[in-house]
Amino acid sequence: MSDPKNEKIPYSLNSQKVATATREWLHKRGVKLEEIAELVMLLQKKYYPDLTMEECLDNVNKVLSKREVQNAVLTGIQLDILAEEGKLFSPLQEMLENDEGLYGVDEILAFSIVNVYGSIGFTNYGYVDKLKPGILERLNDKSTGETHTFLDDIVGAIAAAASSRIAHRKQAEREQQLEGITSELPED
Amino acid sequence: MSDPKNEKIPYSLNSQKVATATREWLHKRGVKLEEIAELVMLLQKKYYPDLTMEECLDNVNKVLSKREVQNAVLTGIQLDILAEEGKLFSPLQEMLENDEGLYGVDEILAFSIVNVYGSIGFTNYGYVDKLKPGILERLNDKSTGETHTFLDDIVGAIAAAASSRIAHRKQAEREQQLEGITSELPED
Amino acid sequence: MSDPKNEKIPYSLNSQKVATATREWLHKRGVKLEEIAELVMLLQKKYYPDLTMEECLDNVNKVLSKREVQNAVLTGIQLDILAEEGKLFSPLQEMLENDEGLYGVDEILAFSIVNVYGSIGFTNYGYVDKLKPGILERLNDKSTGETHTFLDDIVGAIAAAASSRIAHRKQAEREQQLEGITSELPED
Amino acid sequence: MSDPKNEKIPYSLNSQKVATATREWLHKRGVKLEEIAELVMLLQKKYYPDLTMEECLDNVNKVLSKREVQNAVLTGIQLDILAEEGKLFSPLQEMLENDEGLYGVDEILAFSIVNVYGSIGFTNYGYVDKLKPGILERLNDKSTGETHTFLDDIVGAIAAAASSRIAHRKQAEREQQLEGITSELPED
Numbered sequence: 003m004s005d006p007k008n009e010k011i012p013y014s015l016n017s018q019k020v021a022t023a024t025r026e027w028l029h030k031r032g033v034k035l036e037e038i039a040e041l042v043m044l045l046q047k048k049y050y051p052d053l054t055m056e057e058c059l060d061n062v063n064k065v066l067s068k069r070e071v072q073n074a075v076l077t078g079i080q081l082d083i084l085a086e087e088g089k090l091f092s093p094l095q096e097m098l099e100n101d102e103g104l105y106g107v108d109e110i111l112a113f114s115i116v117n118v119y120g121s122i123g124f125t126n127y128g129y130v131d132k133l134k135p136g137i138l139e140r141l142n143d144k145s146t147g148e149t150h151t152f153l154d155d156i157v158g159a160i161a162a163a164a165s166s167r168i169a170h171r172k173q174a175e176r177e178q179q180l181e182g183i184t185s186e187l188p189e190d
Numbered sequence: 191m192s193d194p195k196n197e198k199i200p201y202s203l204n205s206q207k208v209a210t211a212t213r214e215w216l217h218k219r220g221v222k223l224e225e226i227a228e229l230v231m232l233l234q235k236k237y238y239p240d241l242t243m244e245e246c247l248d249n250v251n252k253v254l255s256k257r258e259v260q261n262a263v264l265t266g267i268q269l270d271i272l273a274e275e276g277k278l279f280s281p282l283q284e285m286l287e288n289d290e291g292l293y294g295v296d297e298i299l300a301f302s303i304v305n306v307y308g309s310i311g312f313t314n315y316g317y318v319d320k321l322k323p324g325i326l327e328r329l330n331d332k333s334t335g336e337t338h339t340f341l342d343d344i345v346g347a348i349a350a351a352a353s354s355r356i357a358h359r360k361q362a363e364r365e366q367q368l369e370g371i372t373s374e375l376p377e378d
Numbered sequence: 379m380s381d382p383k384n385e386k387i388p389y390s391l392n393s394q395k396v397a398t399a400t401r402e403w404l405h406k407r408g409v410k411l412e413e414i415a416e417l418v419m420l421l422q423k424k425y426y427p428d429l430t431m432e433e434c435l436d437n438v439n440k441v442l443s444k445r446e447v448q449n450a451v452l453t454g455i456q457l458d459i460l461a462e463e464g465k466l467f468s469p470l471q472e473m474l475e476n477d478e479g480l481y482g483v484d485e486i487l488a489f490s491i492v493n494v495y496g497s498i499g500f501t502n503y504g505y506v507d508k509l510k511p512g513i514l515e516r517l518n519d520k521s522t523g524e525t526h527t528f529l530d531d532i533v534g535a536i537a538a539a540a541s542s543r544i545a546h547r548k549q550a551e552r553e554q555q556l557e558g559i560t561s562e563l564p565e566d
Numbered sequence: 567m568s569d570p571k572n573e574k575i576p577y578s579l580n581s582q583k584v585a586t587a588t589r590e591w592l593h594k595r596g597v598k599l600e601e602i603a604e605l606v607m608l609l610q611k612k613y614y615p616d617l618t619m620e621e622c623l624d625n626v627n628k629v630l631s632k633r634e635v636q637n638a639v640l641t642g643i644q645l646d647i648l649a650e651e652g653k654l655f656s657p658l659q660e661m662l663e664n665d666e667g668l669y670g671v672d673e674i675l676a677f678s679i680v681n682v683y684g685s686i687g688f689t690n691y692g693y694v695d696k697l698k699p700g701i702l703e704r705l706n707d708k709s710t711g712e713t714h715t716f717l718d719d720i721v722g723a724i725a726a727a728a729s730s731r732i733a734h735r736k737q738a739e740r741e742q743q744l745e746g747i748t749s750e751l752p753e754d
Contacts, residue, residue: 117493
């Protein structure tokens, strides 16, 4: 029997499930967080010579804790999988399967990730997306039968966002040292 | 026998197919272009009292001729359909099915449409998306069993983009009249 | 005497100065944070009937603690002041002075603020920007001799971003209550 | 005596003035359109080996004919000039003068330019902005006493937008050849 009171209980997401699914799906699609951390290191080591892989990984994890990022990762990976399985309608199927040049929804999702720590990450995103170092080269290998039209942009975007987060934090640390004050670190 | 030369011919999209599919899918999902034109009229009549429904419809058609718009429409409708059929993985399925408040990828796709004629359309988009006049109310009716998590935002965004296009054109027409010159209308 | 070692010390911003200047300039331009909090209340009370003005104000303060937001506020107010003083070159001067319809840089800056808590704030921004309740009506009054071409959009954007922050927090609180667990509140 | 009827005539921009001012200010700030065309060639020659400098320059001109682009160019150059003259309030003055790392309004304006032909240009923008080839290296030379905090990003963005426009056009041309039909070239 339906309870009218229950019907009014709004659907309420379990955030922990969304966070966990994001990590699991990245893993299932062959992305190790350490590989994203390596992209961050590549982008940031010339600015912060003492930067450690541990810090890079920590920043990748912080980026992945944001709902906006989780939404983009899950949506992009879902579209990649459906394209791989041939389950999208035509001509969307062909566009995703072939990573078509005039299809830019993958870049749009990537930008919602980069944006999480502001516009200073735009440049880093474009740079790794063009050069395709490390894991990005593997995700772009069209000979594997896998489709990563969204995922390669998403991985580059997570690295760019983590780089922006580092820039904000390092500035705060520098100011603390310079001024000898214990100013608060920026909220995330 | 495979021709190595042929293998190098890149996948090449048939743009006409993409344009046609966009219109067909809007129609299949219950959206008449006239209803989008009515949203445009609602947004613009106070600025241009002589604006006709024909002009509104013409501007909706011009918005729909853009590849960026077609990409967003097709991707959004595809995700709506898959959610309706229960074919997405969890928890993406539940988020789309329930138009979850913290899921913002629908707004992101909508913004790639609004952006096609620049930032002056942002306000119009937010306004119709909040008030949900006409067709937007119908698309938001959760009692039908249909899922339009993406489509309602997309329809509002097309109306907002068409409004921006009208603003650009009307300015050009006004200048022509004021100055008695035959200045070129803006490219689309 | 110049110290070559000193010359290599990069220019380093004092973040506290930027934060303080942001609040001071909002105040000097006639914007009380309580008035922004009232816009937040207007946007959110129907979703959270127990929402207090104190919470709204707290969320406005959190939005203002973000560097991305401070950059947009300072840049926008500076351009408003220069327009008011007639110090911009032509035709930028005329465009800002008259809040010209096809000038959309004010919306672009506003969006960099809204974006700070993700795309779910887009709608709220458009809505208040169109309806111009409370302080927004005053900022738009063209008869005062003051120019607030940027500031009105910025104030609406701060209110929209604070609304998004509330939506994220309230979801976390709800989950804590439902599950009886002490899950972490989202980082900012 | 004031004419009440005249008072109601809305301020109406002269679009030609805006377009002309945009070109003049780029010139005065040392940017030749040919140099932007060279960036376009650098970005696109590997995809279109037959691309000519004339085509690149034509596409740069088409990008510059857009109001959204003109608004961003004029606003950015105005802020650069005021920073160069020391006329901004503190700490905005110091941030622009030093092209401060956490100031991202220049990237935001740049993105409103790139966006004009859709999201496919994001990558090209980030790439040239990071590598700083040709004119971008000169604009970034901090030893000249000139301030181009906005202009270097703007020039890279114009080149990226022109590249996107070329991608759209070349696709249309290819389809015409393949199908032997005279399909319409995309509107601009």
